[in-house]
Amino acid sequence: MRSSRLPAFGLAIILLLPRPAEAQQLPVIEQTLVEWVAAQKHALPNSMRNFDQEQNRNALFETMLSSIVSREWEKASQAAQKLNYQLARINEANGPFAVASDHKGVDPIVVVNMSPSRDVVVQAPHVPFEKGTAEQAITLLKNLGARAAIISGAHRCASRSFTLCNGRTAVCSGSLESFRASDVGHNTGTLFHLAHTLFSDRWKNSIVMSLHRMEADSDGVRTAVIISNGVIADDDNATTAATRLRFALSDLVKAPGRIVSCNVGSDSKYDYRPLCGFTNVQGRHVNGDKDACRFGVMQGTGRFIHLEQDRSVLDPYAENLSEIERHPFHRALIRSLSEILPAVPQR
Numbered sequence: 001m002r003s004s005r006l007p008a009f010g011l012a013i014i015l016l017l018p019r020p021a022e023a024q025q026l027p028v029i030e031q032t033l034v035e036w037v038a039a040q041k042h043a044l045p046n047s048m049r050n051f052d053q054e055q056n057r058n059a060l061f062e063t064m065l066s067s068i069v070s071r072e073w074e075k076a077s078q079a080a081q082k083l084n085y086q087l088a089r090i091n092e093a094n095g096p097f098a099v100a101s102d103h104k105g106v107d108p109i110v111v112v113n114m115s116p117s118r119d120v121v122v123q124a125p126h127v128p129f130e131k132g133t134a135e136q137a138i139t140l141l142k143n144l145g146a147r148a149a150i151i152s153g154a155h156r157c158a159s160r161s162f163t164l165c166n167g168r169t170a171v172c173s174g175s176l177e178s179f180r181a182s183d184v185g186h187n188t189g190t191l192f193h194l195a196h197t198l199f200s201d202r203w204k205n206s207i208v209m210s211l212h213r214m215e216a217d218s219d220g221v222r223t224a225v226i227i228s229n230g231v232i233a234d235d236d237n238a239t240t241a242a243t244r245l246r247f248a249l250s251d252l253v254k255a256p257g258r259i260v261s262c263n264v265g266s267d268s269k270y271d272y273r274p275l276c277g278f279t280n281v282q283g284r285h286v287n288g289d290k291d292a293c294r295f296g297v298m299q300g301t302g303r304f305i306h307l308e309q310d311r312s313v314l315d316p317y318a319e320n321l322s323e324i325e326r327h328p329f330h331r332a333l334i335r336s337l338s339e340i341l342p343a344v345p346q347r
């Protein structure tokens with residue numbers, strides 16, 4: 001329901017009427033989801049001493065998200081206010097959507113689809129560093145009728161402190177170091193990870209899709225997409241969604257080595273870079289790892305899809321989103337995912 005400009009007396013009458021809980025809706029934002037997401041703040045690189053969470057914030061955040069899912073809007077709004085979060089509603093096709101964002105640009109942006117059709121949660125943990133991934137997350141959320149999208153608030157390099165989780169990267173300083181504490185794909189102590197665990201535990205068979213951008217290959221076979229199920233093992237028989245996506249996409253994008261999988265042994269002949277998401281903590285968690293912060297999974301649930309993509313794939317989302325439905329890779333991705341992803345179970 002859109003907000004309308006009622007005369008004052010009309011509004012007063014409506015306010016006096018007793019309303020069922022379902023009718024107590026969130027304030028409506030008259031923007032598209034993509035416009036709203038693009039307008040959100042992100043804490044800048046090296047702008048924070050650490051990424052420690054204030055006490056209470058975890059419990060409040062959990063209350064806000066579970067109240068959104070159960071449509072207890074008043075409870076959700078109270079929690080949002082205490083968290084310094086904006087909580088509102090955006091009406092679009094395949095929606096409506098409840099949207100939540102941290103006014104400070106530190107904690108995650110969460111978008112929940114109130115009428116989902118596919119059992120999948122889309123995640124973009126490296127916004128704004130990885131251009132195009134936020135727009136892609138929102139486009140997939142809408143086009144696929146996904147359950148929800150979780151998008152990072154702070155830049156992955158915002159915090160000057162490091163996470164205790166294992167793995168190393170050179171993306172923040174140019175030389176190899178541990179992941180920064182603000183890198184939500186590599187820190188289990190964040191509200192991003194809390195949103196992930198809450199959704200993936202509640203929707204217990206949902207697929208979790210983590211979207212990433214990598215540098216383009218400069219030589220050899222131009223690999224544009226590296227897909228992984230997050231498990232350090234081959235899946236040559238394509239028992240997991242990620243590997244099925246690899247084969248479905250390759251059927252549509254007929255260029256050997258352009259789409260590869262970390263779980264298909266024969267793809268190693270393309271000598272692609274090992275960007276497989278094995279240290280991604282959301283992937284480890286949903287694959288059933290006991291300690292998602294350390295180790296890594298040798299066998300898992302297969303509920304994870306880690307997608308590394310180069311600029312040929314992501315620039316159209318970042319630069320020309322209004323034409324995205326014409327872009328061959330996007331069309332292939334939607335077609336493949338539509339075949340692979342499970343439907344939301346009927347109650």
Ligand SMILES: [Zn+2]
Nearest residue numbers: 126130212213
């Ligand atoms: Zn990434």
